[in-house]
Amino acid sequence: MTATLPTATDPHPQSNGAAHAQSLPVRRRPGGLGVRPPAPARPLVRFRSSRPDLLLCGVLLLAIVLVQGWNITNFPTLSDDEGTYLAQAWAVQQGDGLAHYTYWYDHPPLGWIQIAGLTYLPSLFVPDAMTVAPMRFSMLAVSAVSAVLIYVLARRLWLPRWAAGLAMGLFGLSPLSVVLQREIFLDNLAVMWMLLAFCCAASPSRHLWHLFASGLAAATAVLTKETMLVVLPALLVTMWRHSHRDTRKFAVTGAITACTLIGLSYPLFALLNSELLPGAGHVSLIDGISYQMSRPGSGFILTPGTGSNGVFTSWLYYDTVLPLGGLAGAVLLLVTHRWSVTARALAGPALAAVILGLVAMRPSGYLPAMYVIQALPFLALVLAGGAASITHAVLRRGRKPGEGRTLVIGRWALIGVLAASAAVYVVPRWYDGNRTALTVDANAPYRQAAAWLGREVPDPARTRVLVDDALWLDAVHHGFEPGLGAIWFYKADLDPAVTQTLPRGWRDIDYVVSSPTVRRDAVDLPNVKAALEHSTPVAVFGTGEDRIEIRRTDRESGS
Numbered sequence: 001m002t003a004t005l006p007t008a009t010d011p012h013p014q015s016n017g018a019a020h021a022q023s024l025p026v027r028r029r030p031g032g033l034g035v036r037p038p039a040p041a042r043p044l045v046r047f048r049s050s051r052p053d054l055l056l057c058g059v060l061l062l063a064i065v066l067v068q069g070w071n072i073t074n075f076p077t078l079s080d081d082e083g084t085y086l087a088q089a090w091a092v093q094q095g096d097g098l099a100h101y102t103y104w105y106d107h108p109p110l111g112w113i114q115i116a117g118l119t120y121l122p123s124l125f126v127p128d129a130m131t132v133a134p135m136r137f138s139m140l141a142v143s144a145v146s147a148v149l150i151y152v153l154a155r156r157l158w159l160p161r162w163a164a165g166l167a168m169g170l171f172g173l174s175p176l177s178v179v180l181q182r183e184i185f186l187d188n189l190a191v192m193w194m195l196l197a198f199c200c201a202a203s204p205s206r207h208l209w210h211l212f213a214s215g216l217a218a219a220t221a222v223l224t225k226e227t228m229l230v231v232l233p234a235l236l237v238t239m240w241r242h243s244h245r246d247t248r249k250f251a252v253t254g255a256i257t258a259c260t261l262i263g264l265s266y267p268l269f270a271l272l273n274s275e276l277l278p279g280a281g282h283v284s285l286i287d288g289i290s291y292q293m294s295r296p297g298s299g300f301i302l303t304p305g306t307g308s309n310g311v312f313t314s315w316l317y318y319d320t321v322l323p324l325g326g327l328a329g330a331v332l333l334l335v336t337h338r339w340s341v342t343a344r345a346l347a348g349p350a351l352a353a354v355i356l357g358l359v360a361m362r363p364s365g366y367l368p369a370m371y372v373i374q375a376l377p378f379l380a381l382v383l384a385g386g387a388a389s390i391t392h393a394v395l396r397r398g399r400k401p402g403e404g405r406t407l408v409i410g411r412w413a414l415i416g417v418l419a420a421s422a423a424v425y426v427v428p429r430w431y432d433g434n435r436t437a438l439t440v441d442a443n444a445p446y447r448q449a450a451a452w453l454g455r456e457v458p459d460p461a462r463t464r465v466l467v468d469d470a471l472w473l474d475a476v477h478h479g480f481e482p483g484l485g486a487i488w489f490y491k492a493d494l495d496p497a498v499t500q501t502l503p504r505g506w507r508d509i510d511y512v513v514s515s516p517t518v519r520r521d522a523v524d525l526p527n528v529k530a531a532l533e534h535s536t537p538v539a540v541f542g543t544g545e546d547r548i549e550i551r552r553t554d555r556e557s558g559s
Contacts, residue, residue: 056165057151064147064172067434069140072182073133074441077546080517081370082132082184083469087488089116090130090473093123100472100483101491101498105275105288108266110223111186118142131450131473133443135184142188143181147172149195150377156202156242157345157381159388167384171377175318175433180373182437186225187373193221194228194235195377198348201239201255208251211239215255219262228374230359231352232259238348297364308360308367315372318433321426323372326379327357329386342392346385353378387422391415445542446470449513452539452550454478457511461485465511466492466531468518489518493525506531507555514549 048054089112091100098109118138123130150171154164171177181188200214218235221228236252243251270276270285278284299306315323330353337343343350356375360367395411453475457463460479466489467475475486483491484501491498492509502508505527512518512531522528535551542548 053151053155053161053164056161057148057168060151060165060168060172061144061147064168065140065144067173067438068143068178068182069137071438071440072136072140074443075437075439076179076183077442078132078446078470079183080469082136083472084488085112085115085184085186086119086130086132086135087469087472088112089119090123090476092116093120093130096482101488101495102283104283105270105285106292107186108223108226110220111189111225114189114224115184128477131477132184132470133447136182139182139184139188142192143172143177146181146188146192146195146377149192149199150380153195153199153202153349154381154384156199156204157349157385158341159345159381159385163384163388163391166387167380170322170380170383173430173434174322174376174380175430175437176315176322176372177376178434178437179318180370183370185370185373187227187370190221190225190228191374191377193217193224194231194374197221197235198238201235201348202242206242206244206247208247208254211243211251211255212258214239215258216262218255219259222259222263223266225374227359227371230355231374234348234350234352234355234378237351241344241347295366297362298367300363301361301367308365311367311369311371312360314369319430321429322376322379322383326375326383327353329382330354330357330379333382333385340389342385342389346382349378349381349385353382390418394418442546445546445548446515448541449515449539449548449550450474450478452541453480453511453513456539463510464508465513466509466518466528467513468515470515470517471513489528490521490525492527492531499527502527506534506553509553510555511535512551512553514551516545 087100088098088103088109091097092109092113093116097103098113103109115138118141119130119135122135122138129135147168151164151168154167155161159167172181194217197214197217200210200217203210214235218228218232222232236256239252239255240248267276267285275282275284276286278287298308298311301308301312303309312323330350333340333343333346333350334354337347337350353375356371356378359365360371394415450471453460453465453471454477457465457478457480460475461481462485463480464485464487465475465480466487469488472486472488476482480486484498487498487509489512492502493499509527509531512528512535514532514537518528519532522532531553532551535553537549538552539550540547
């Protein structure tokens with residue numbers, strides 16, 4: 001990380017200041033005596049040896065970890081995606097394969113393999129803690145690393161120290177970040193790896209291995225969450241702009257090769273397992289990709305009433321600054337990159353934000369709520385870069401030698417007014433969003449339902465219960481048989497390995513834990529729907545649409 005901007009005479013600063021000084025022309029006095037060349041730029045200041053950077057980054061990191069960690073088990077509501085990834089990580093830990101059911105190439109497995117590593121020690125010492133709510137704490141480590149990488153990347157992209165701190169704060173303290181980065185999502189892990197790729201690509205030392213490392217980190221990000229593939233063009237722009245002109249083609253080619261070879265390990269894995277192509281009696285990578293590509297679209301993001309618009313509205317409920325301000329700033333930076341040093345330095349992150357925005361606007365695409373996680377770091381960098389550009393323009397641009405004290409004070413006063421106006425707009429809105437995340441308990445019904453299963457079911461080992469994946473591990477820890485006793489409700493209709501153990505359909509099921517997810521998706525699942533229709537509530541936790549009902553099936557009734 002460099003703490004200085006490149007000088008006008010050095011658009012491509014070298015890591016070796018002495019070598020740079022030798023390359024400068026020597027001016028001659030009329031008498032023929034050589035004049036000492038201009039002093040070279042200050043040596044690169046490494047992040048690890050810069051006390052002000054370490055202090056600022058450390059203070060912000062502490063604030064981010066405290067805010068994101070407070071009330072983390074209670075808000076937001078446990079999601080089925082979190083349960084799925086954690087259950088798959090549990091299967092990896094147990095040595096039972098890549099998933100708790102048949103792995104069908106819905107996502108590359110590297111993401112939950114990493115989750116398995118993050119949660120291994122806690123689950124080893126407290127096995128019953130291997131459930132969604134307590135294991136959210138593992139995401140704090142991921143958030144902490146990503147926040148530090150944001151700061152380092154901002155400094156490597158020539159942003160001043162205060163702007164790097166602003167980017168870190170925007171990324172880690174936005175209500176969107178506080179809510180979504182708490183959850184056990186593959187997107188959070190993928191963002192961490194992609195930020196590492198950008199940091200390596202923007203390394204001021206510009207060693208060849210940095211770009212190779214960037215390619216490896218990018219491949220890891222894509223294998224963690226495949227949608228990060230769309231960010232690779234923006235990473236390539238950053239590589240090209242920050243690599244040394246003499247070795248640029250070779251280094252970038254090496255990075256692309258490293259990324260491609262690592263990425264090909266996934267289809268190679270499928271090929272070696274005879275699961276690359278569709279066929280009878282087995283899953284396949286092609287089938288998994290076909291399913292993901294053929295998922296029904298959620299509509300245009302700006303059309304009221306569509307699923308995408310509902311997701312977009314939920315983002316804006318928590319924060320309007322990053323999604324709207326960041327995207328507008330990214331477009332502006334790309335338009336003005338020819339005339340602004342900051343815009344040129346931030347071309348990569350700005351392009352990443354724009355690409356992710358365009359993908360979200362596809363009318364035929366499917367837009368999940370966690371998608372915005374991938375854009376948050378780039379939106380934060382763009383906003384911080386815009387603030388740095390405005391500050392530089394007001395304080396430096398057009399300033400004349402000997403400018404009066406009154407004008408200087410006026411410039412600083414204008415900056416103060418702009419900063420105060422931004423704070424007045426942002427702080428109250430962020431306070432409301434973060435207050436919800438820090439105080440609301442949305443998961444009491446889940447805790448109560450899990451406790452009931454462990455307390456009231458007399459013989460869990462011989463009982464079959466349909467649950468969503470948010471409660472699957474709770475049921476397993478309470479003694480239900482993994483997979484066939486505690487049954488993830490989708491599998492009762494969609495997995496032949498499970499349906500063949502239910503010859504009588506819903507009559508072979510004892511209980512259904514009816515959560516909002518189960519009630520919503522049961523419409524398309526005949527066994528689950530029938531089990532709900534032929535069952536009676538024996539316990540209800542919570543109220544309204546968020547309630548959780550434990551229903552006992554009437555196995556002798558119905559036709």
